[in-house]
Amino acid sequence: MSLFKWMKLRRYKKHARANIKEIKKILAKNSSKIDPKQVDSIYSEIDELKSFIKQCSEPQQLEDRFIDFSNRTDKVLRAYKKSVFREYAEAIITAILLALLIRNFVVQAFKIPTGSMQPTLHGANYYGVGDRILVNKFIYGAKTPTGILFTDIKIPYYTFRELRKPQRGDVIVFSTEDIALLDEDERKKDFIKRLVGLPGDKIEILGLRRETLFVQCDFCGEIKHIVNPIKIFKPNGEIFLQGECATCRKILTNGPIGEKEGVVLVNDKVLDTPEIFKRIPYLNEGPFGGRFKTIYVPENSYYVLGDNSPSSKDSRFWGYVPSSNLKGLAFMIYWPLQRLGLIK
Ligand SMILES: [Zn+2]
Numbered sequence: 001m002s003l004f005k006w007m008k009l010r011r012y013k014k015h016a017r018a019n020i021k022e023i024k025k026i027l028a029k030n031s032s033k034i035d036p037k038q039v040d041s042i043y044s045e046i047d048e049l050k051s052f053i054k055q056c057s058e059p060q061q062l063e064d065r066f067i068d069f070s071n072r073t074d075k076v077l078r079a080y081k082k083s084v085f086r087e088y089a090e091a092i093i094t095a096i097l098l099a100l101l102i103r104n105f106v107v108q109a110f111k112i113p114t115g116s117m118q119p120t121l122h123g124a125n126y127y128g129v130g131d132r133i134l135v136n137k138f139i140y141g142a143k144t145p146t147g148i149l150f151t152d153i154k155i156p157y158y159t160f161r162e163l164r165k166p167q168r169g170d171v172i173v174f175s176t177e178d179i180a181l182l183d184e185d186e187r188k189k190d191f192i193k194r195l196v197g198l199p200g201d202k203i204e205i206l207g208l209r210r211e212t213l214f215v216q217c218d219f220c221g222e223i224k225h226i227v228n229p230i231k232i233f234k235p236n237g238e239i240f241l242q243g244e245c246a247t248c249r250k251i252l253t254n255g256p257i258g259e260k261e262g263v264v265l266v267n268d269k270v271l272d273t274p275e276i277f278k279r280i281p282y283l284n285e286g287p288f289g290g291r292f293k294t295i296y297v298p299e300n301s302y303y304v305l306g307d308n309s310p311s312s313k314d315s316r317f318w319g320y321v322p323s324s325n326l327k328g329l330a331f332m333i334y335w336p337l338q339r340l341g342l343i344k
Pocket of ligand 1: 218
């Protein structure tokens with residue numbers, strides 16, 4: 001036998017055996033629905049075909065025999081084969097529904113588009129790949145869908161009981177609709193910021209001025225903007241700003257700055273827990289965060305700030321987040337893999 005013929009035969013046999021397996025599956029699944037006589041006759045057909053496959057050495061003969069077999073079994077099984085397709089369709093629809101339920105009530109994935117939460121969360125612009133994160137949808141009380149999927153149509157919704165109240169330091173995802181001071185385009189997006197002020201809180205930002213972020217770069221020799229600044233605490237108690245040169249990405253340091261420069265006062269106390277609040281230099285900016293401006297957070301509202309204060313459009317500029325806008329708590333980075341970890 002030529003190699004070509006041998007391979008053809010082998011392929012046909014494989015195909016016929018796979019088909020037999022499939023038919024047996026359908027028979028087993030529908031054993032109660034099909035006439036037992038027909039079931040028996042198909043089984044004996046299968047046995048015959050099997051022994052024919054074993055001894056057959058002519059691909060053409062096998063093909064003819066197989067077509068013959070298929071024609072006869074198809075007559076009986078056609079109706080049930082369709083139900084197999086229906087089963088697949090049902091499985092896919094179930095999977096989609098399950099995914100939607102999980103997304104709505106358990107956990108939702110988000111992409112971080114900007115660097116406003118640097119260094120906690122990396123945005124797409126600066127580091128190439130934006131972090132992908134998971135958001136807990138039930139901790140503040142899950143909501144039934146608030147609108148119809150793929151449309152702008154709003155529907156009445158129900159909010160389930162919360163596991164705990166939002167806390168200062170939580171990294172929260174919220175919708176921006178009804179925040180009047182944002183542009184119409186921005187009011188269609190979800191934002192992610194760190195929760196700073198709770199309802200009733202008195203908030204004041206003690207000023208780090210934007211000019212403090214400008215320093216002469218040892219590498220470029222020019223006055224450059226410090227990108228993604230954080231506070232560095234020296235052993236002698238002095239505080240410096242450290243970040244990257246806007247041009248050459250080398251580390252820049254400036255300071256010392258005052259102990260109460262770039263801090264947030266909440267109810268007249270320096271906000272220092274969780275730890276991250278100590279490290280972020282906050283800038284005095286905007287109508288709700290300017291120098292000597294005292295803010296009282298209204299009922300059912302939150303005051304939120306980005307960790308990257310120099311390039312974050314947050315409550316300082318547009319005010320408060322209505323509590324009904326809360327979508328969940330950002331708790332984990334899952335992509336890129338080297339950034340995998342919990343969000344603090
Ligand atoms: Zn430089």
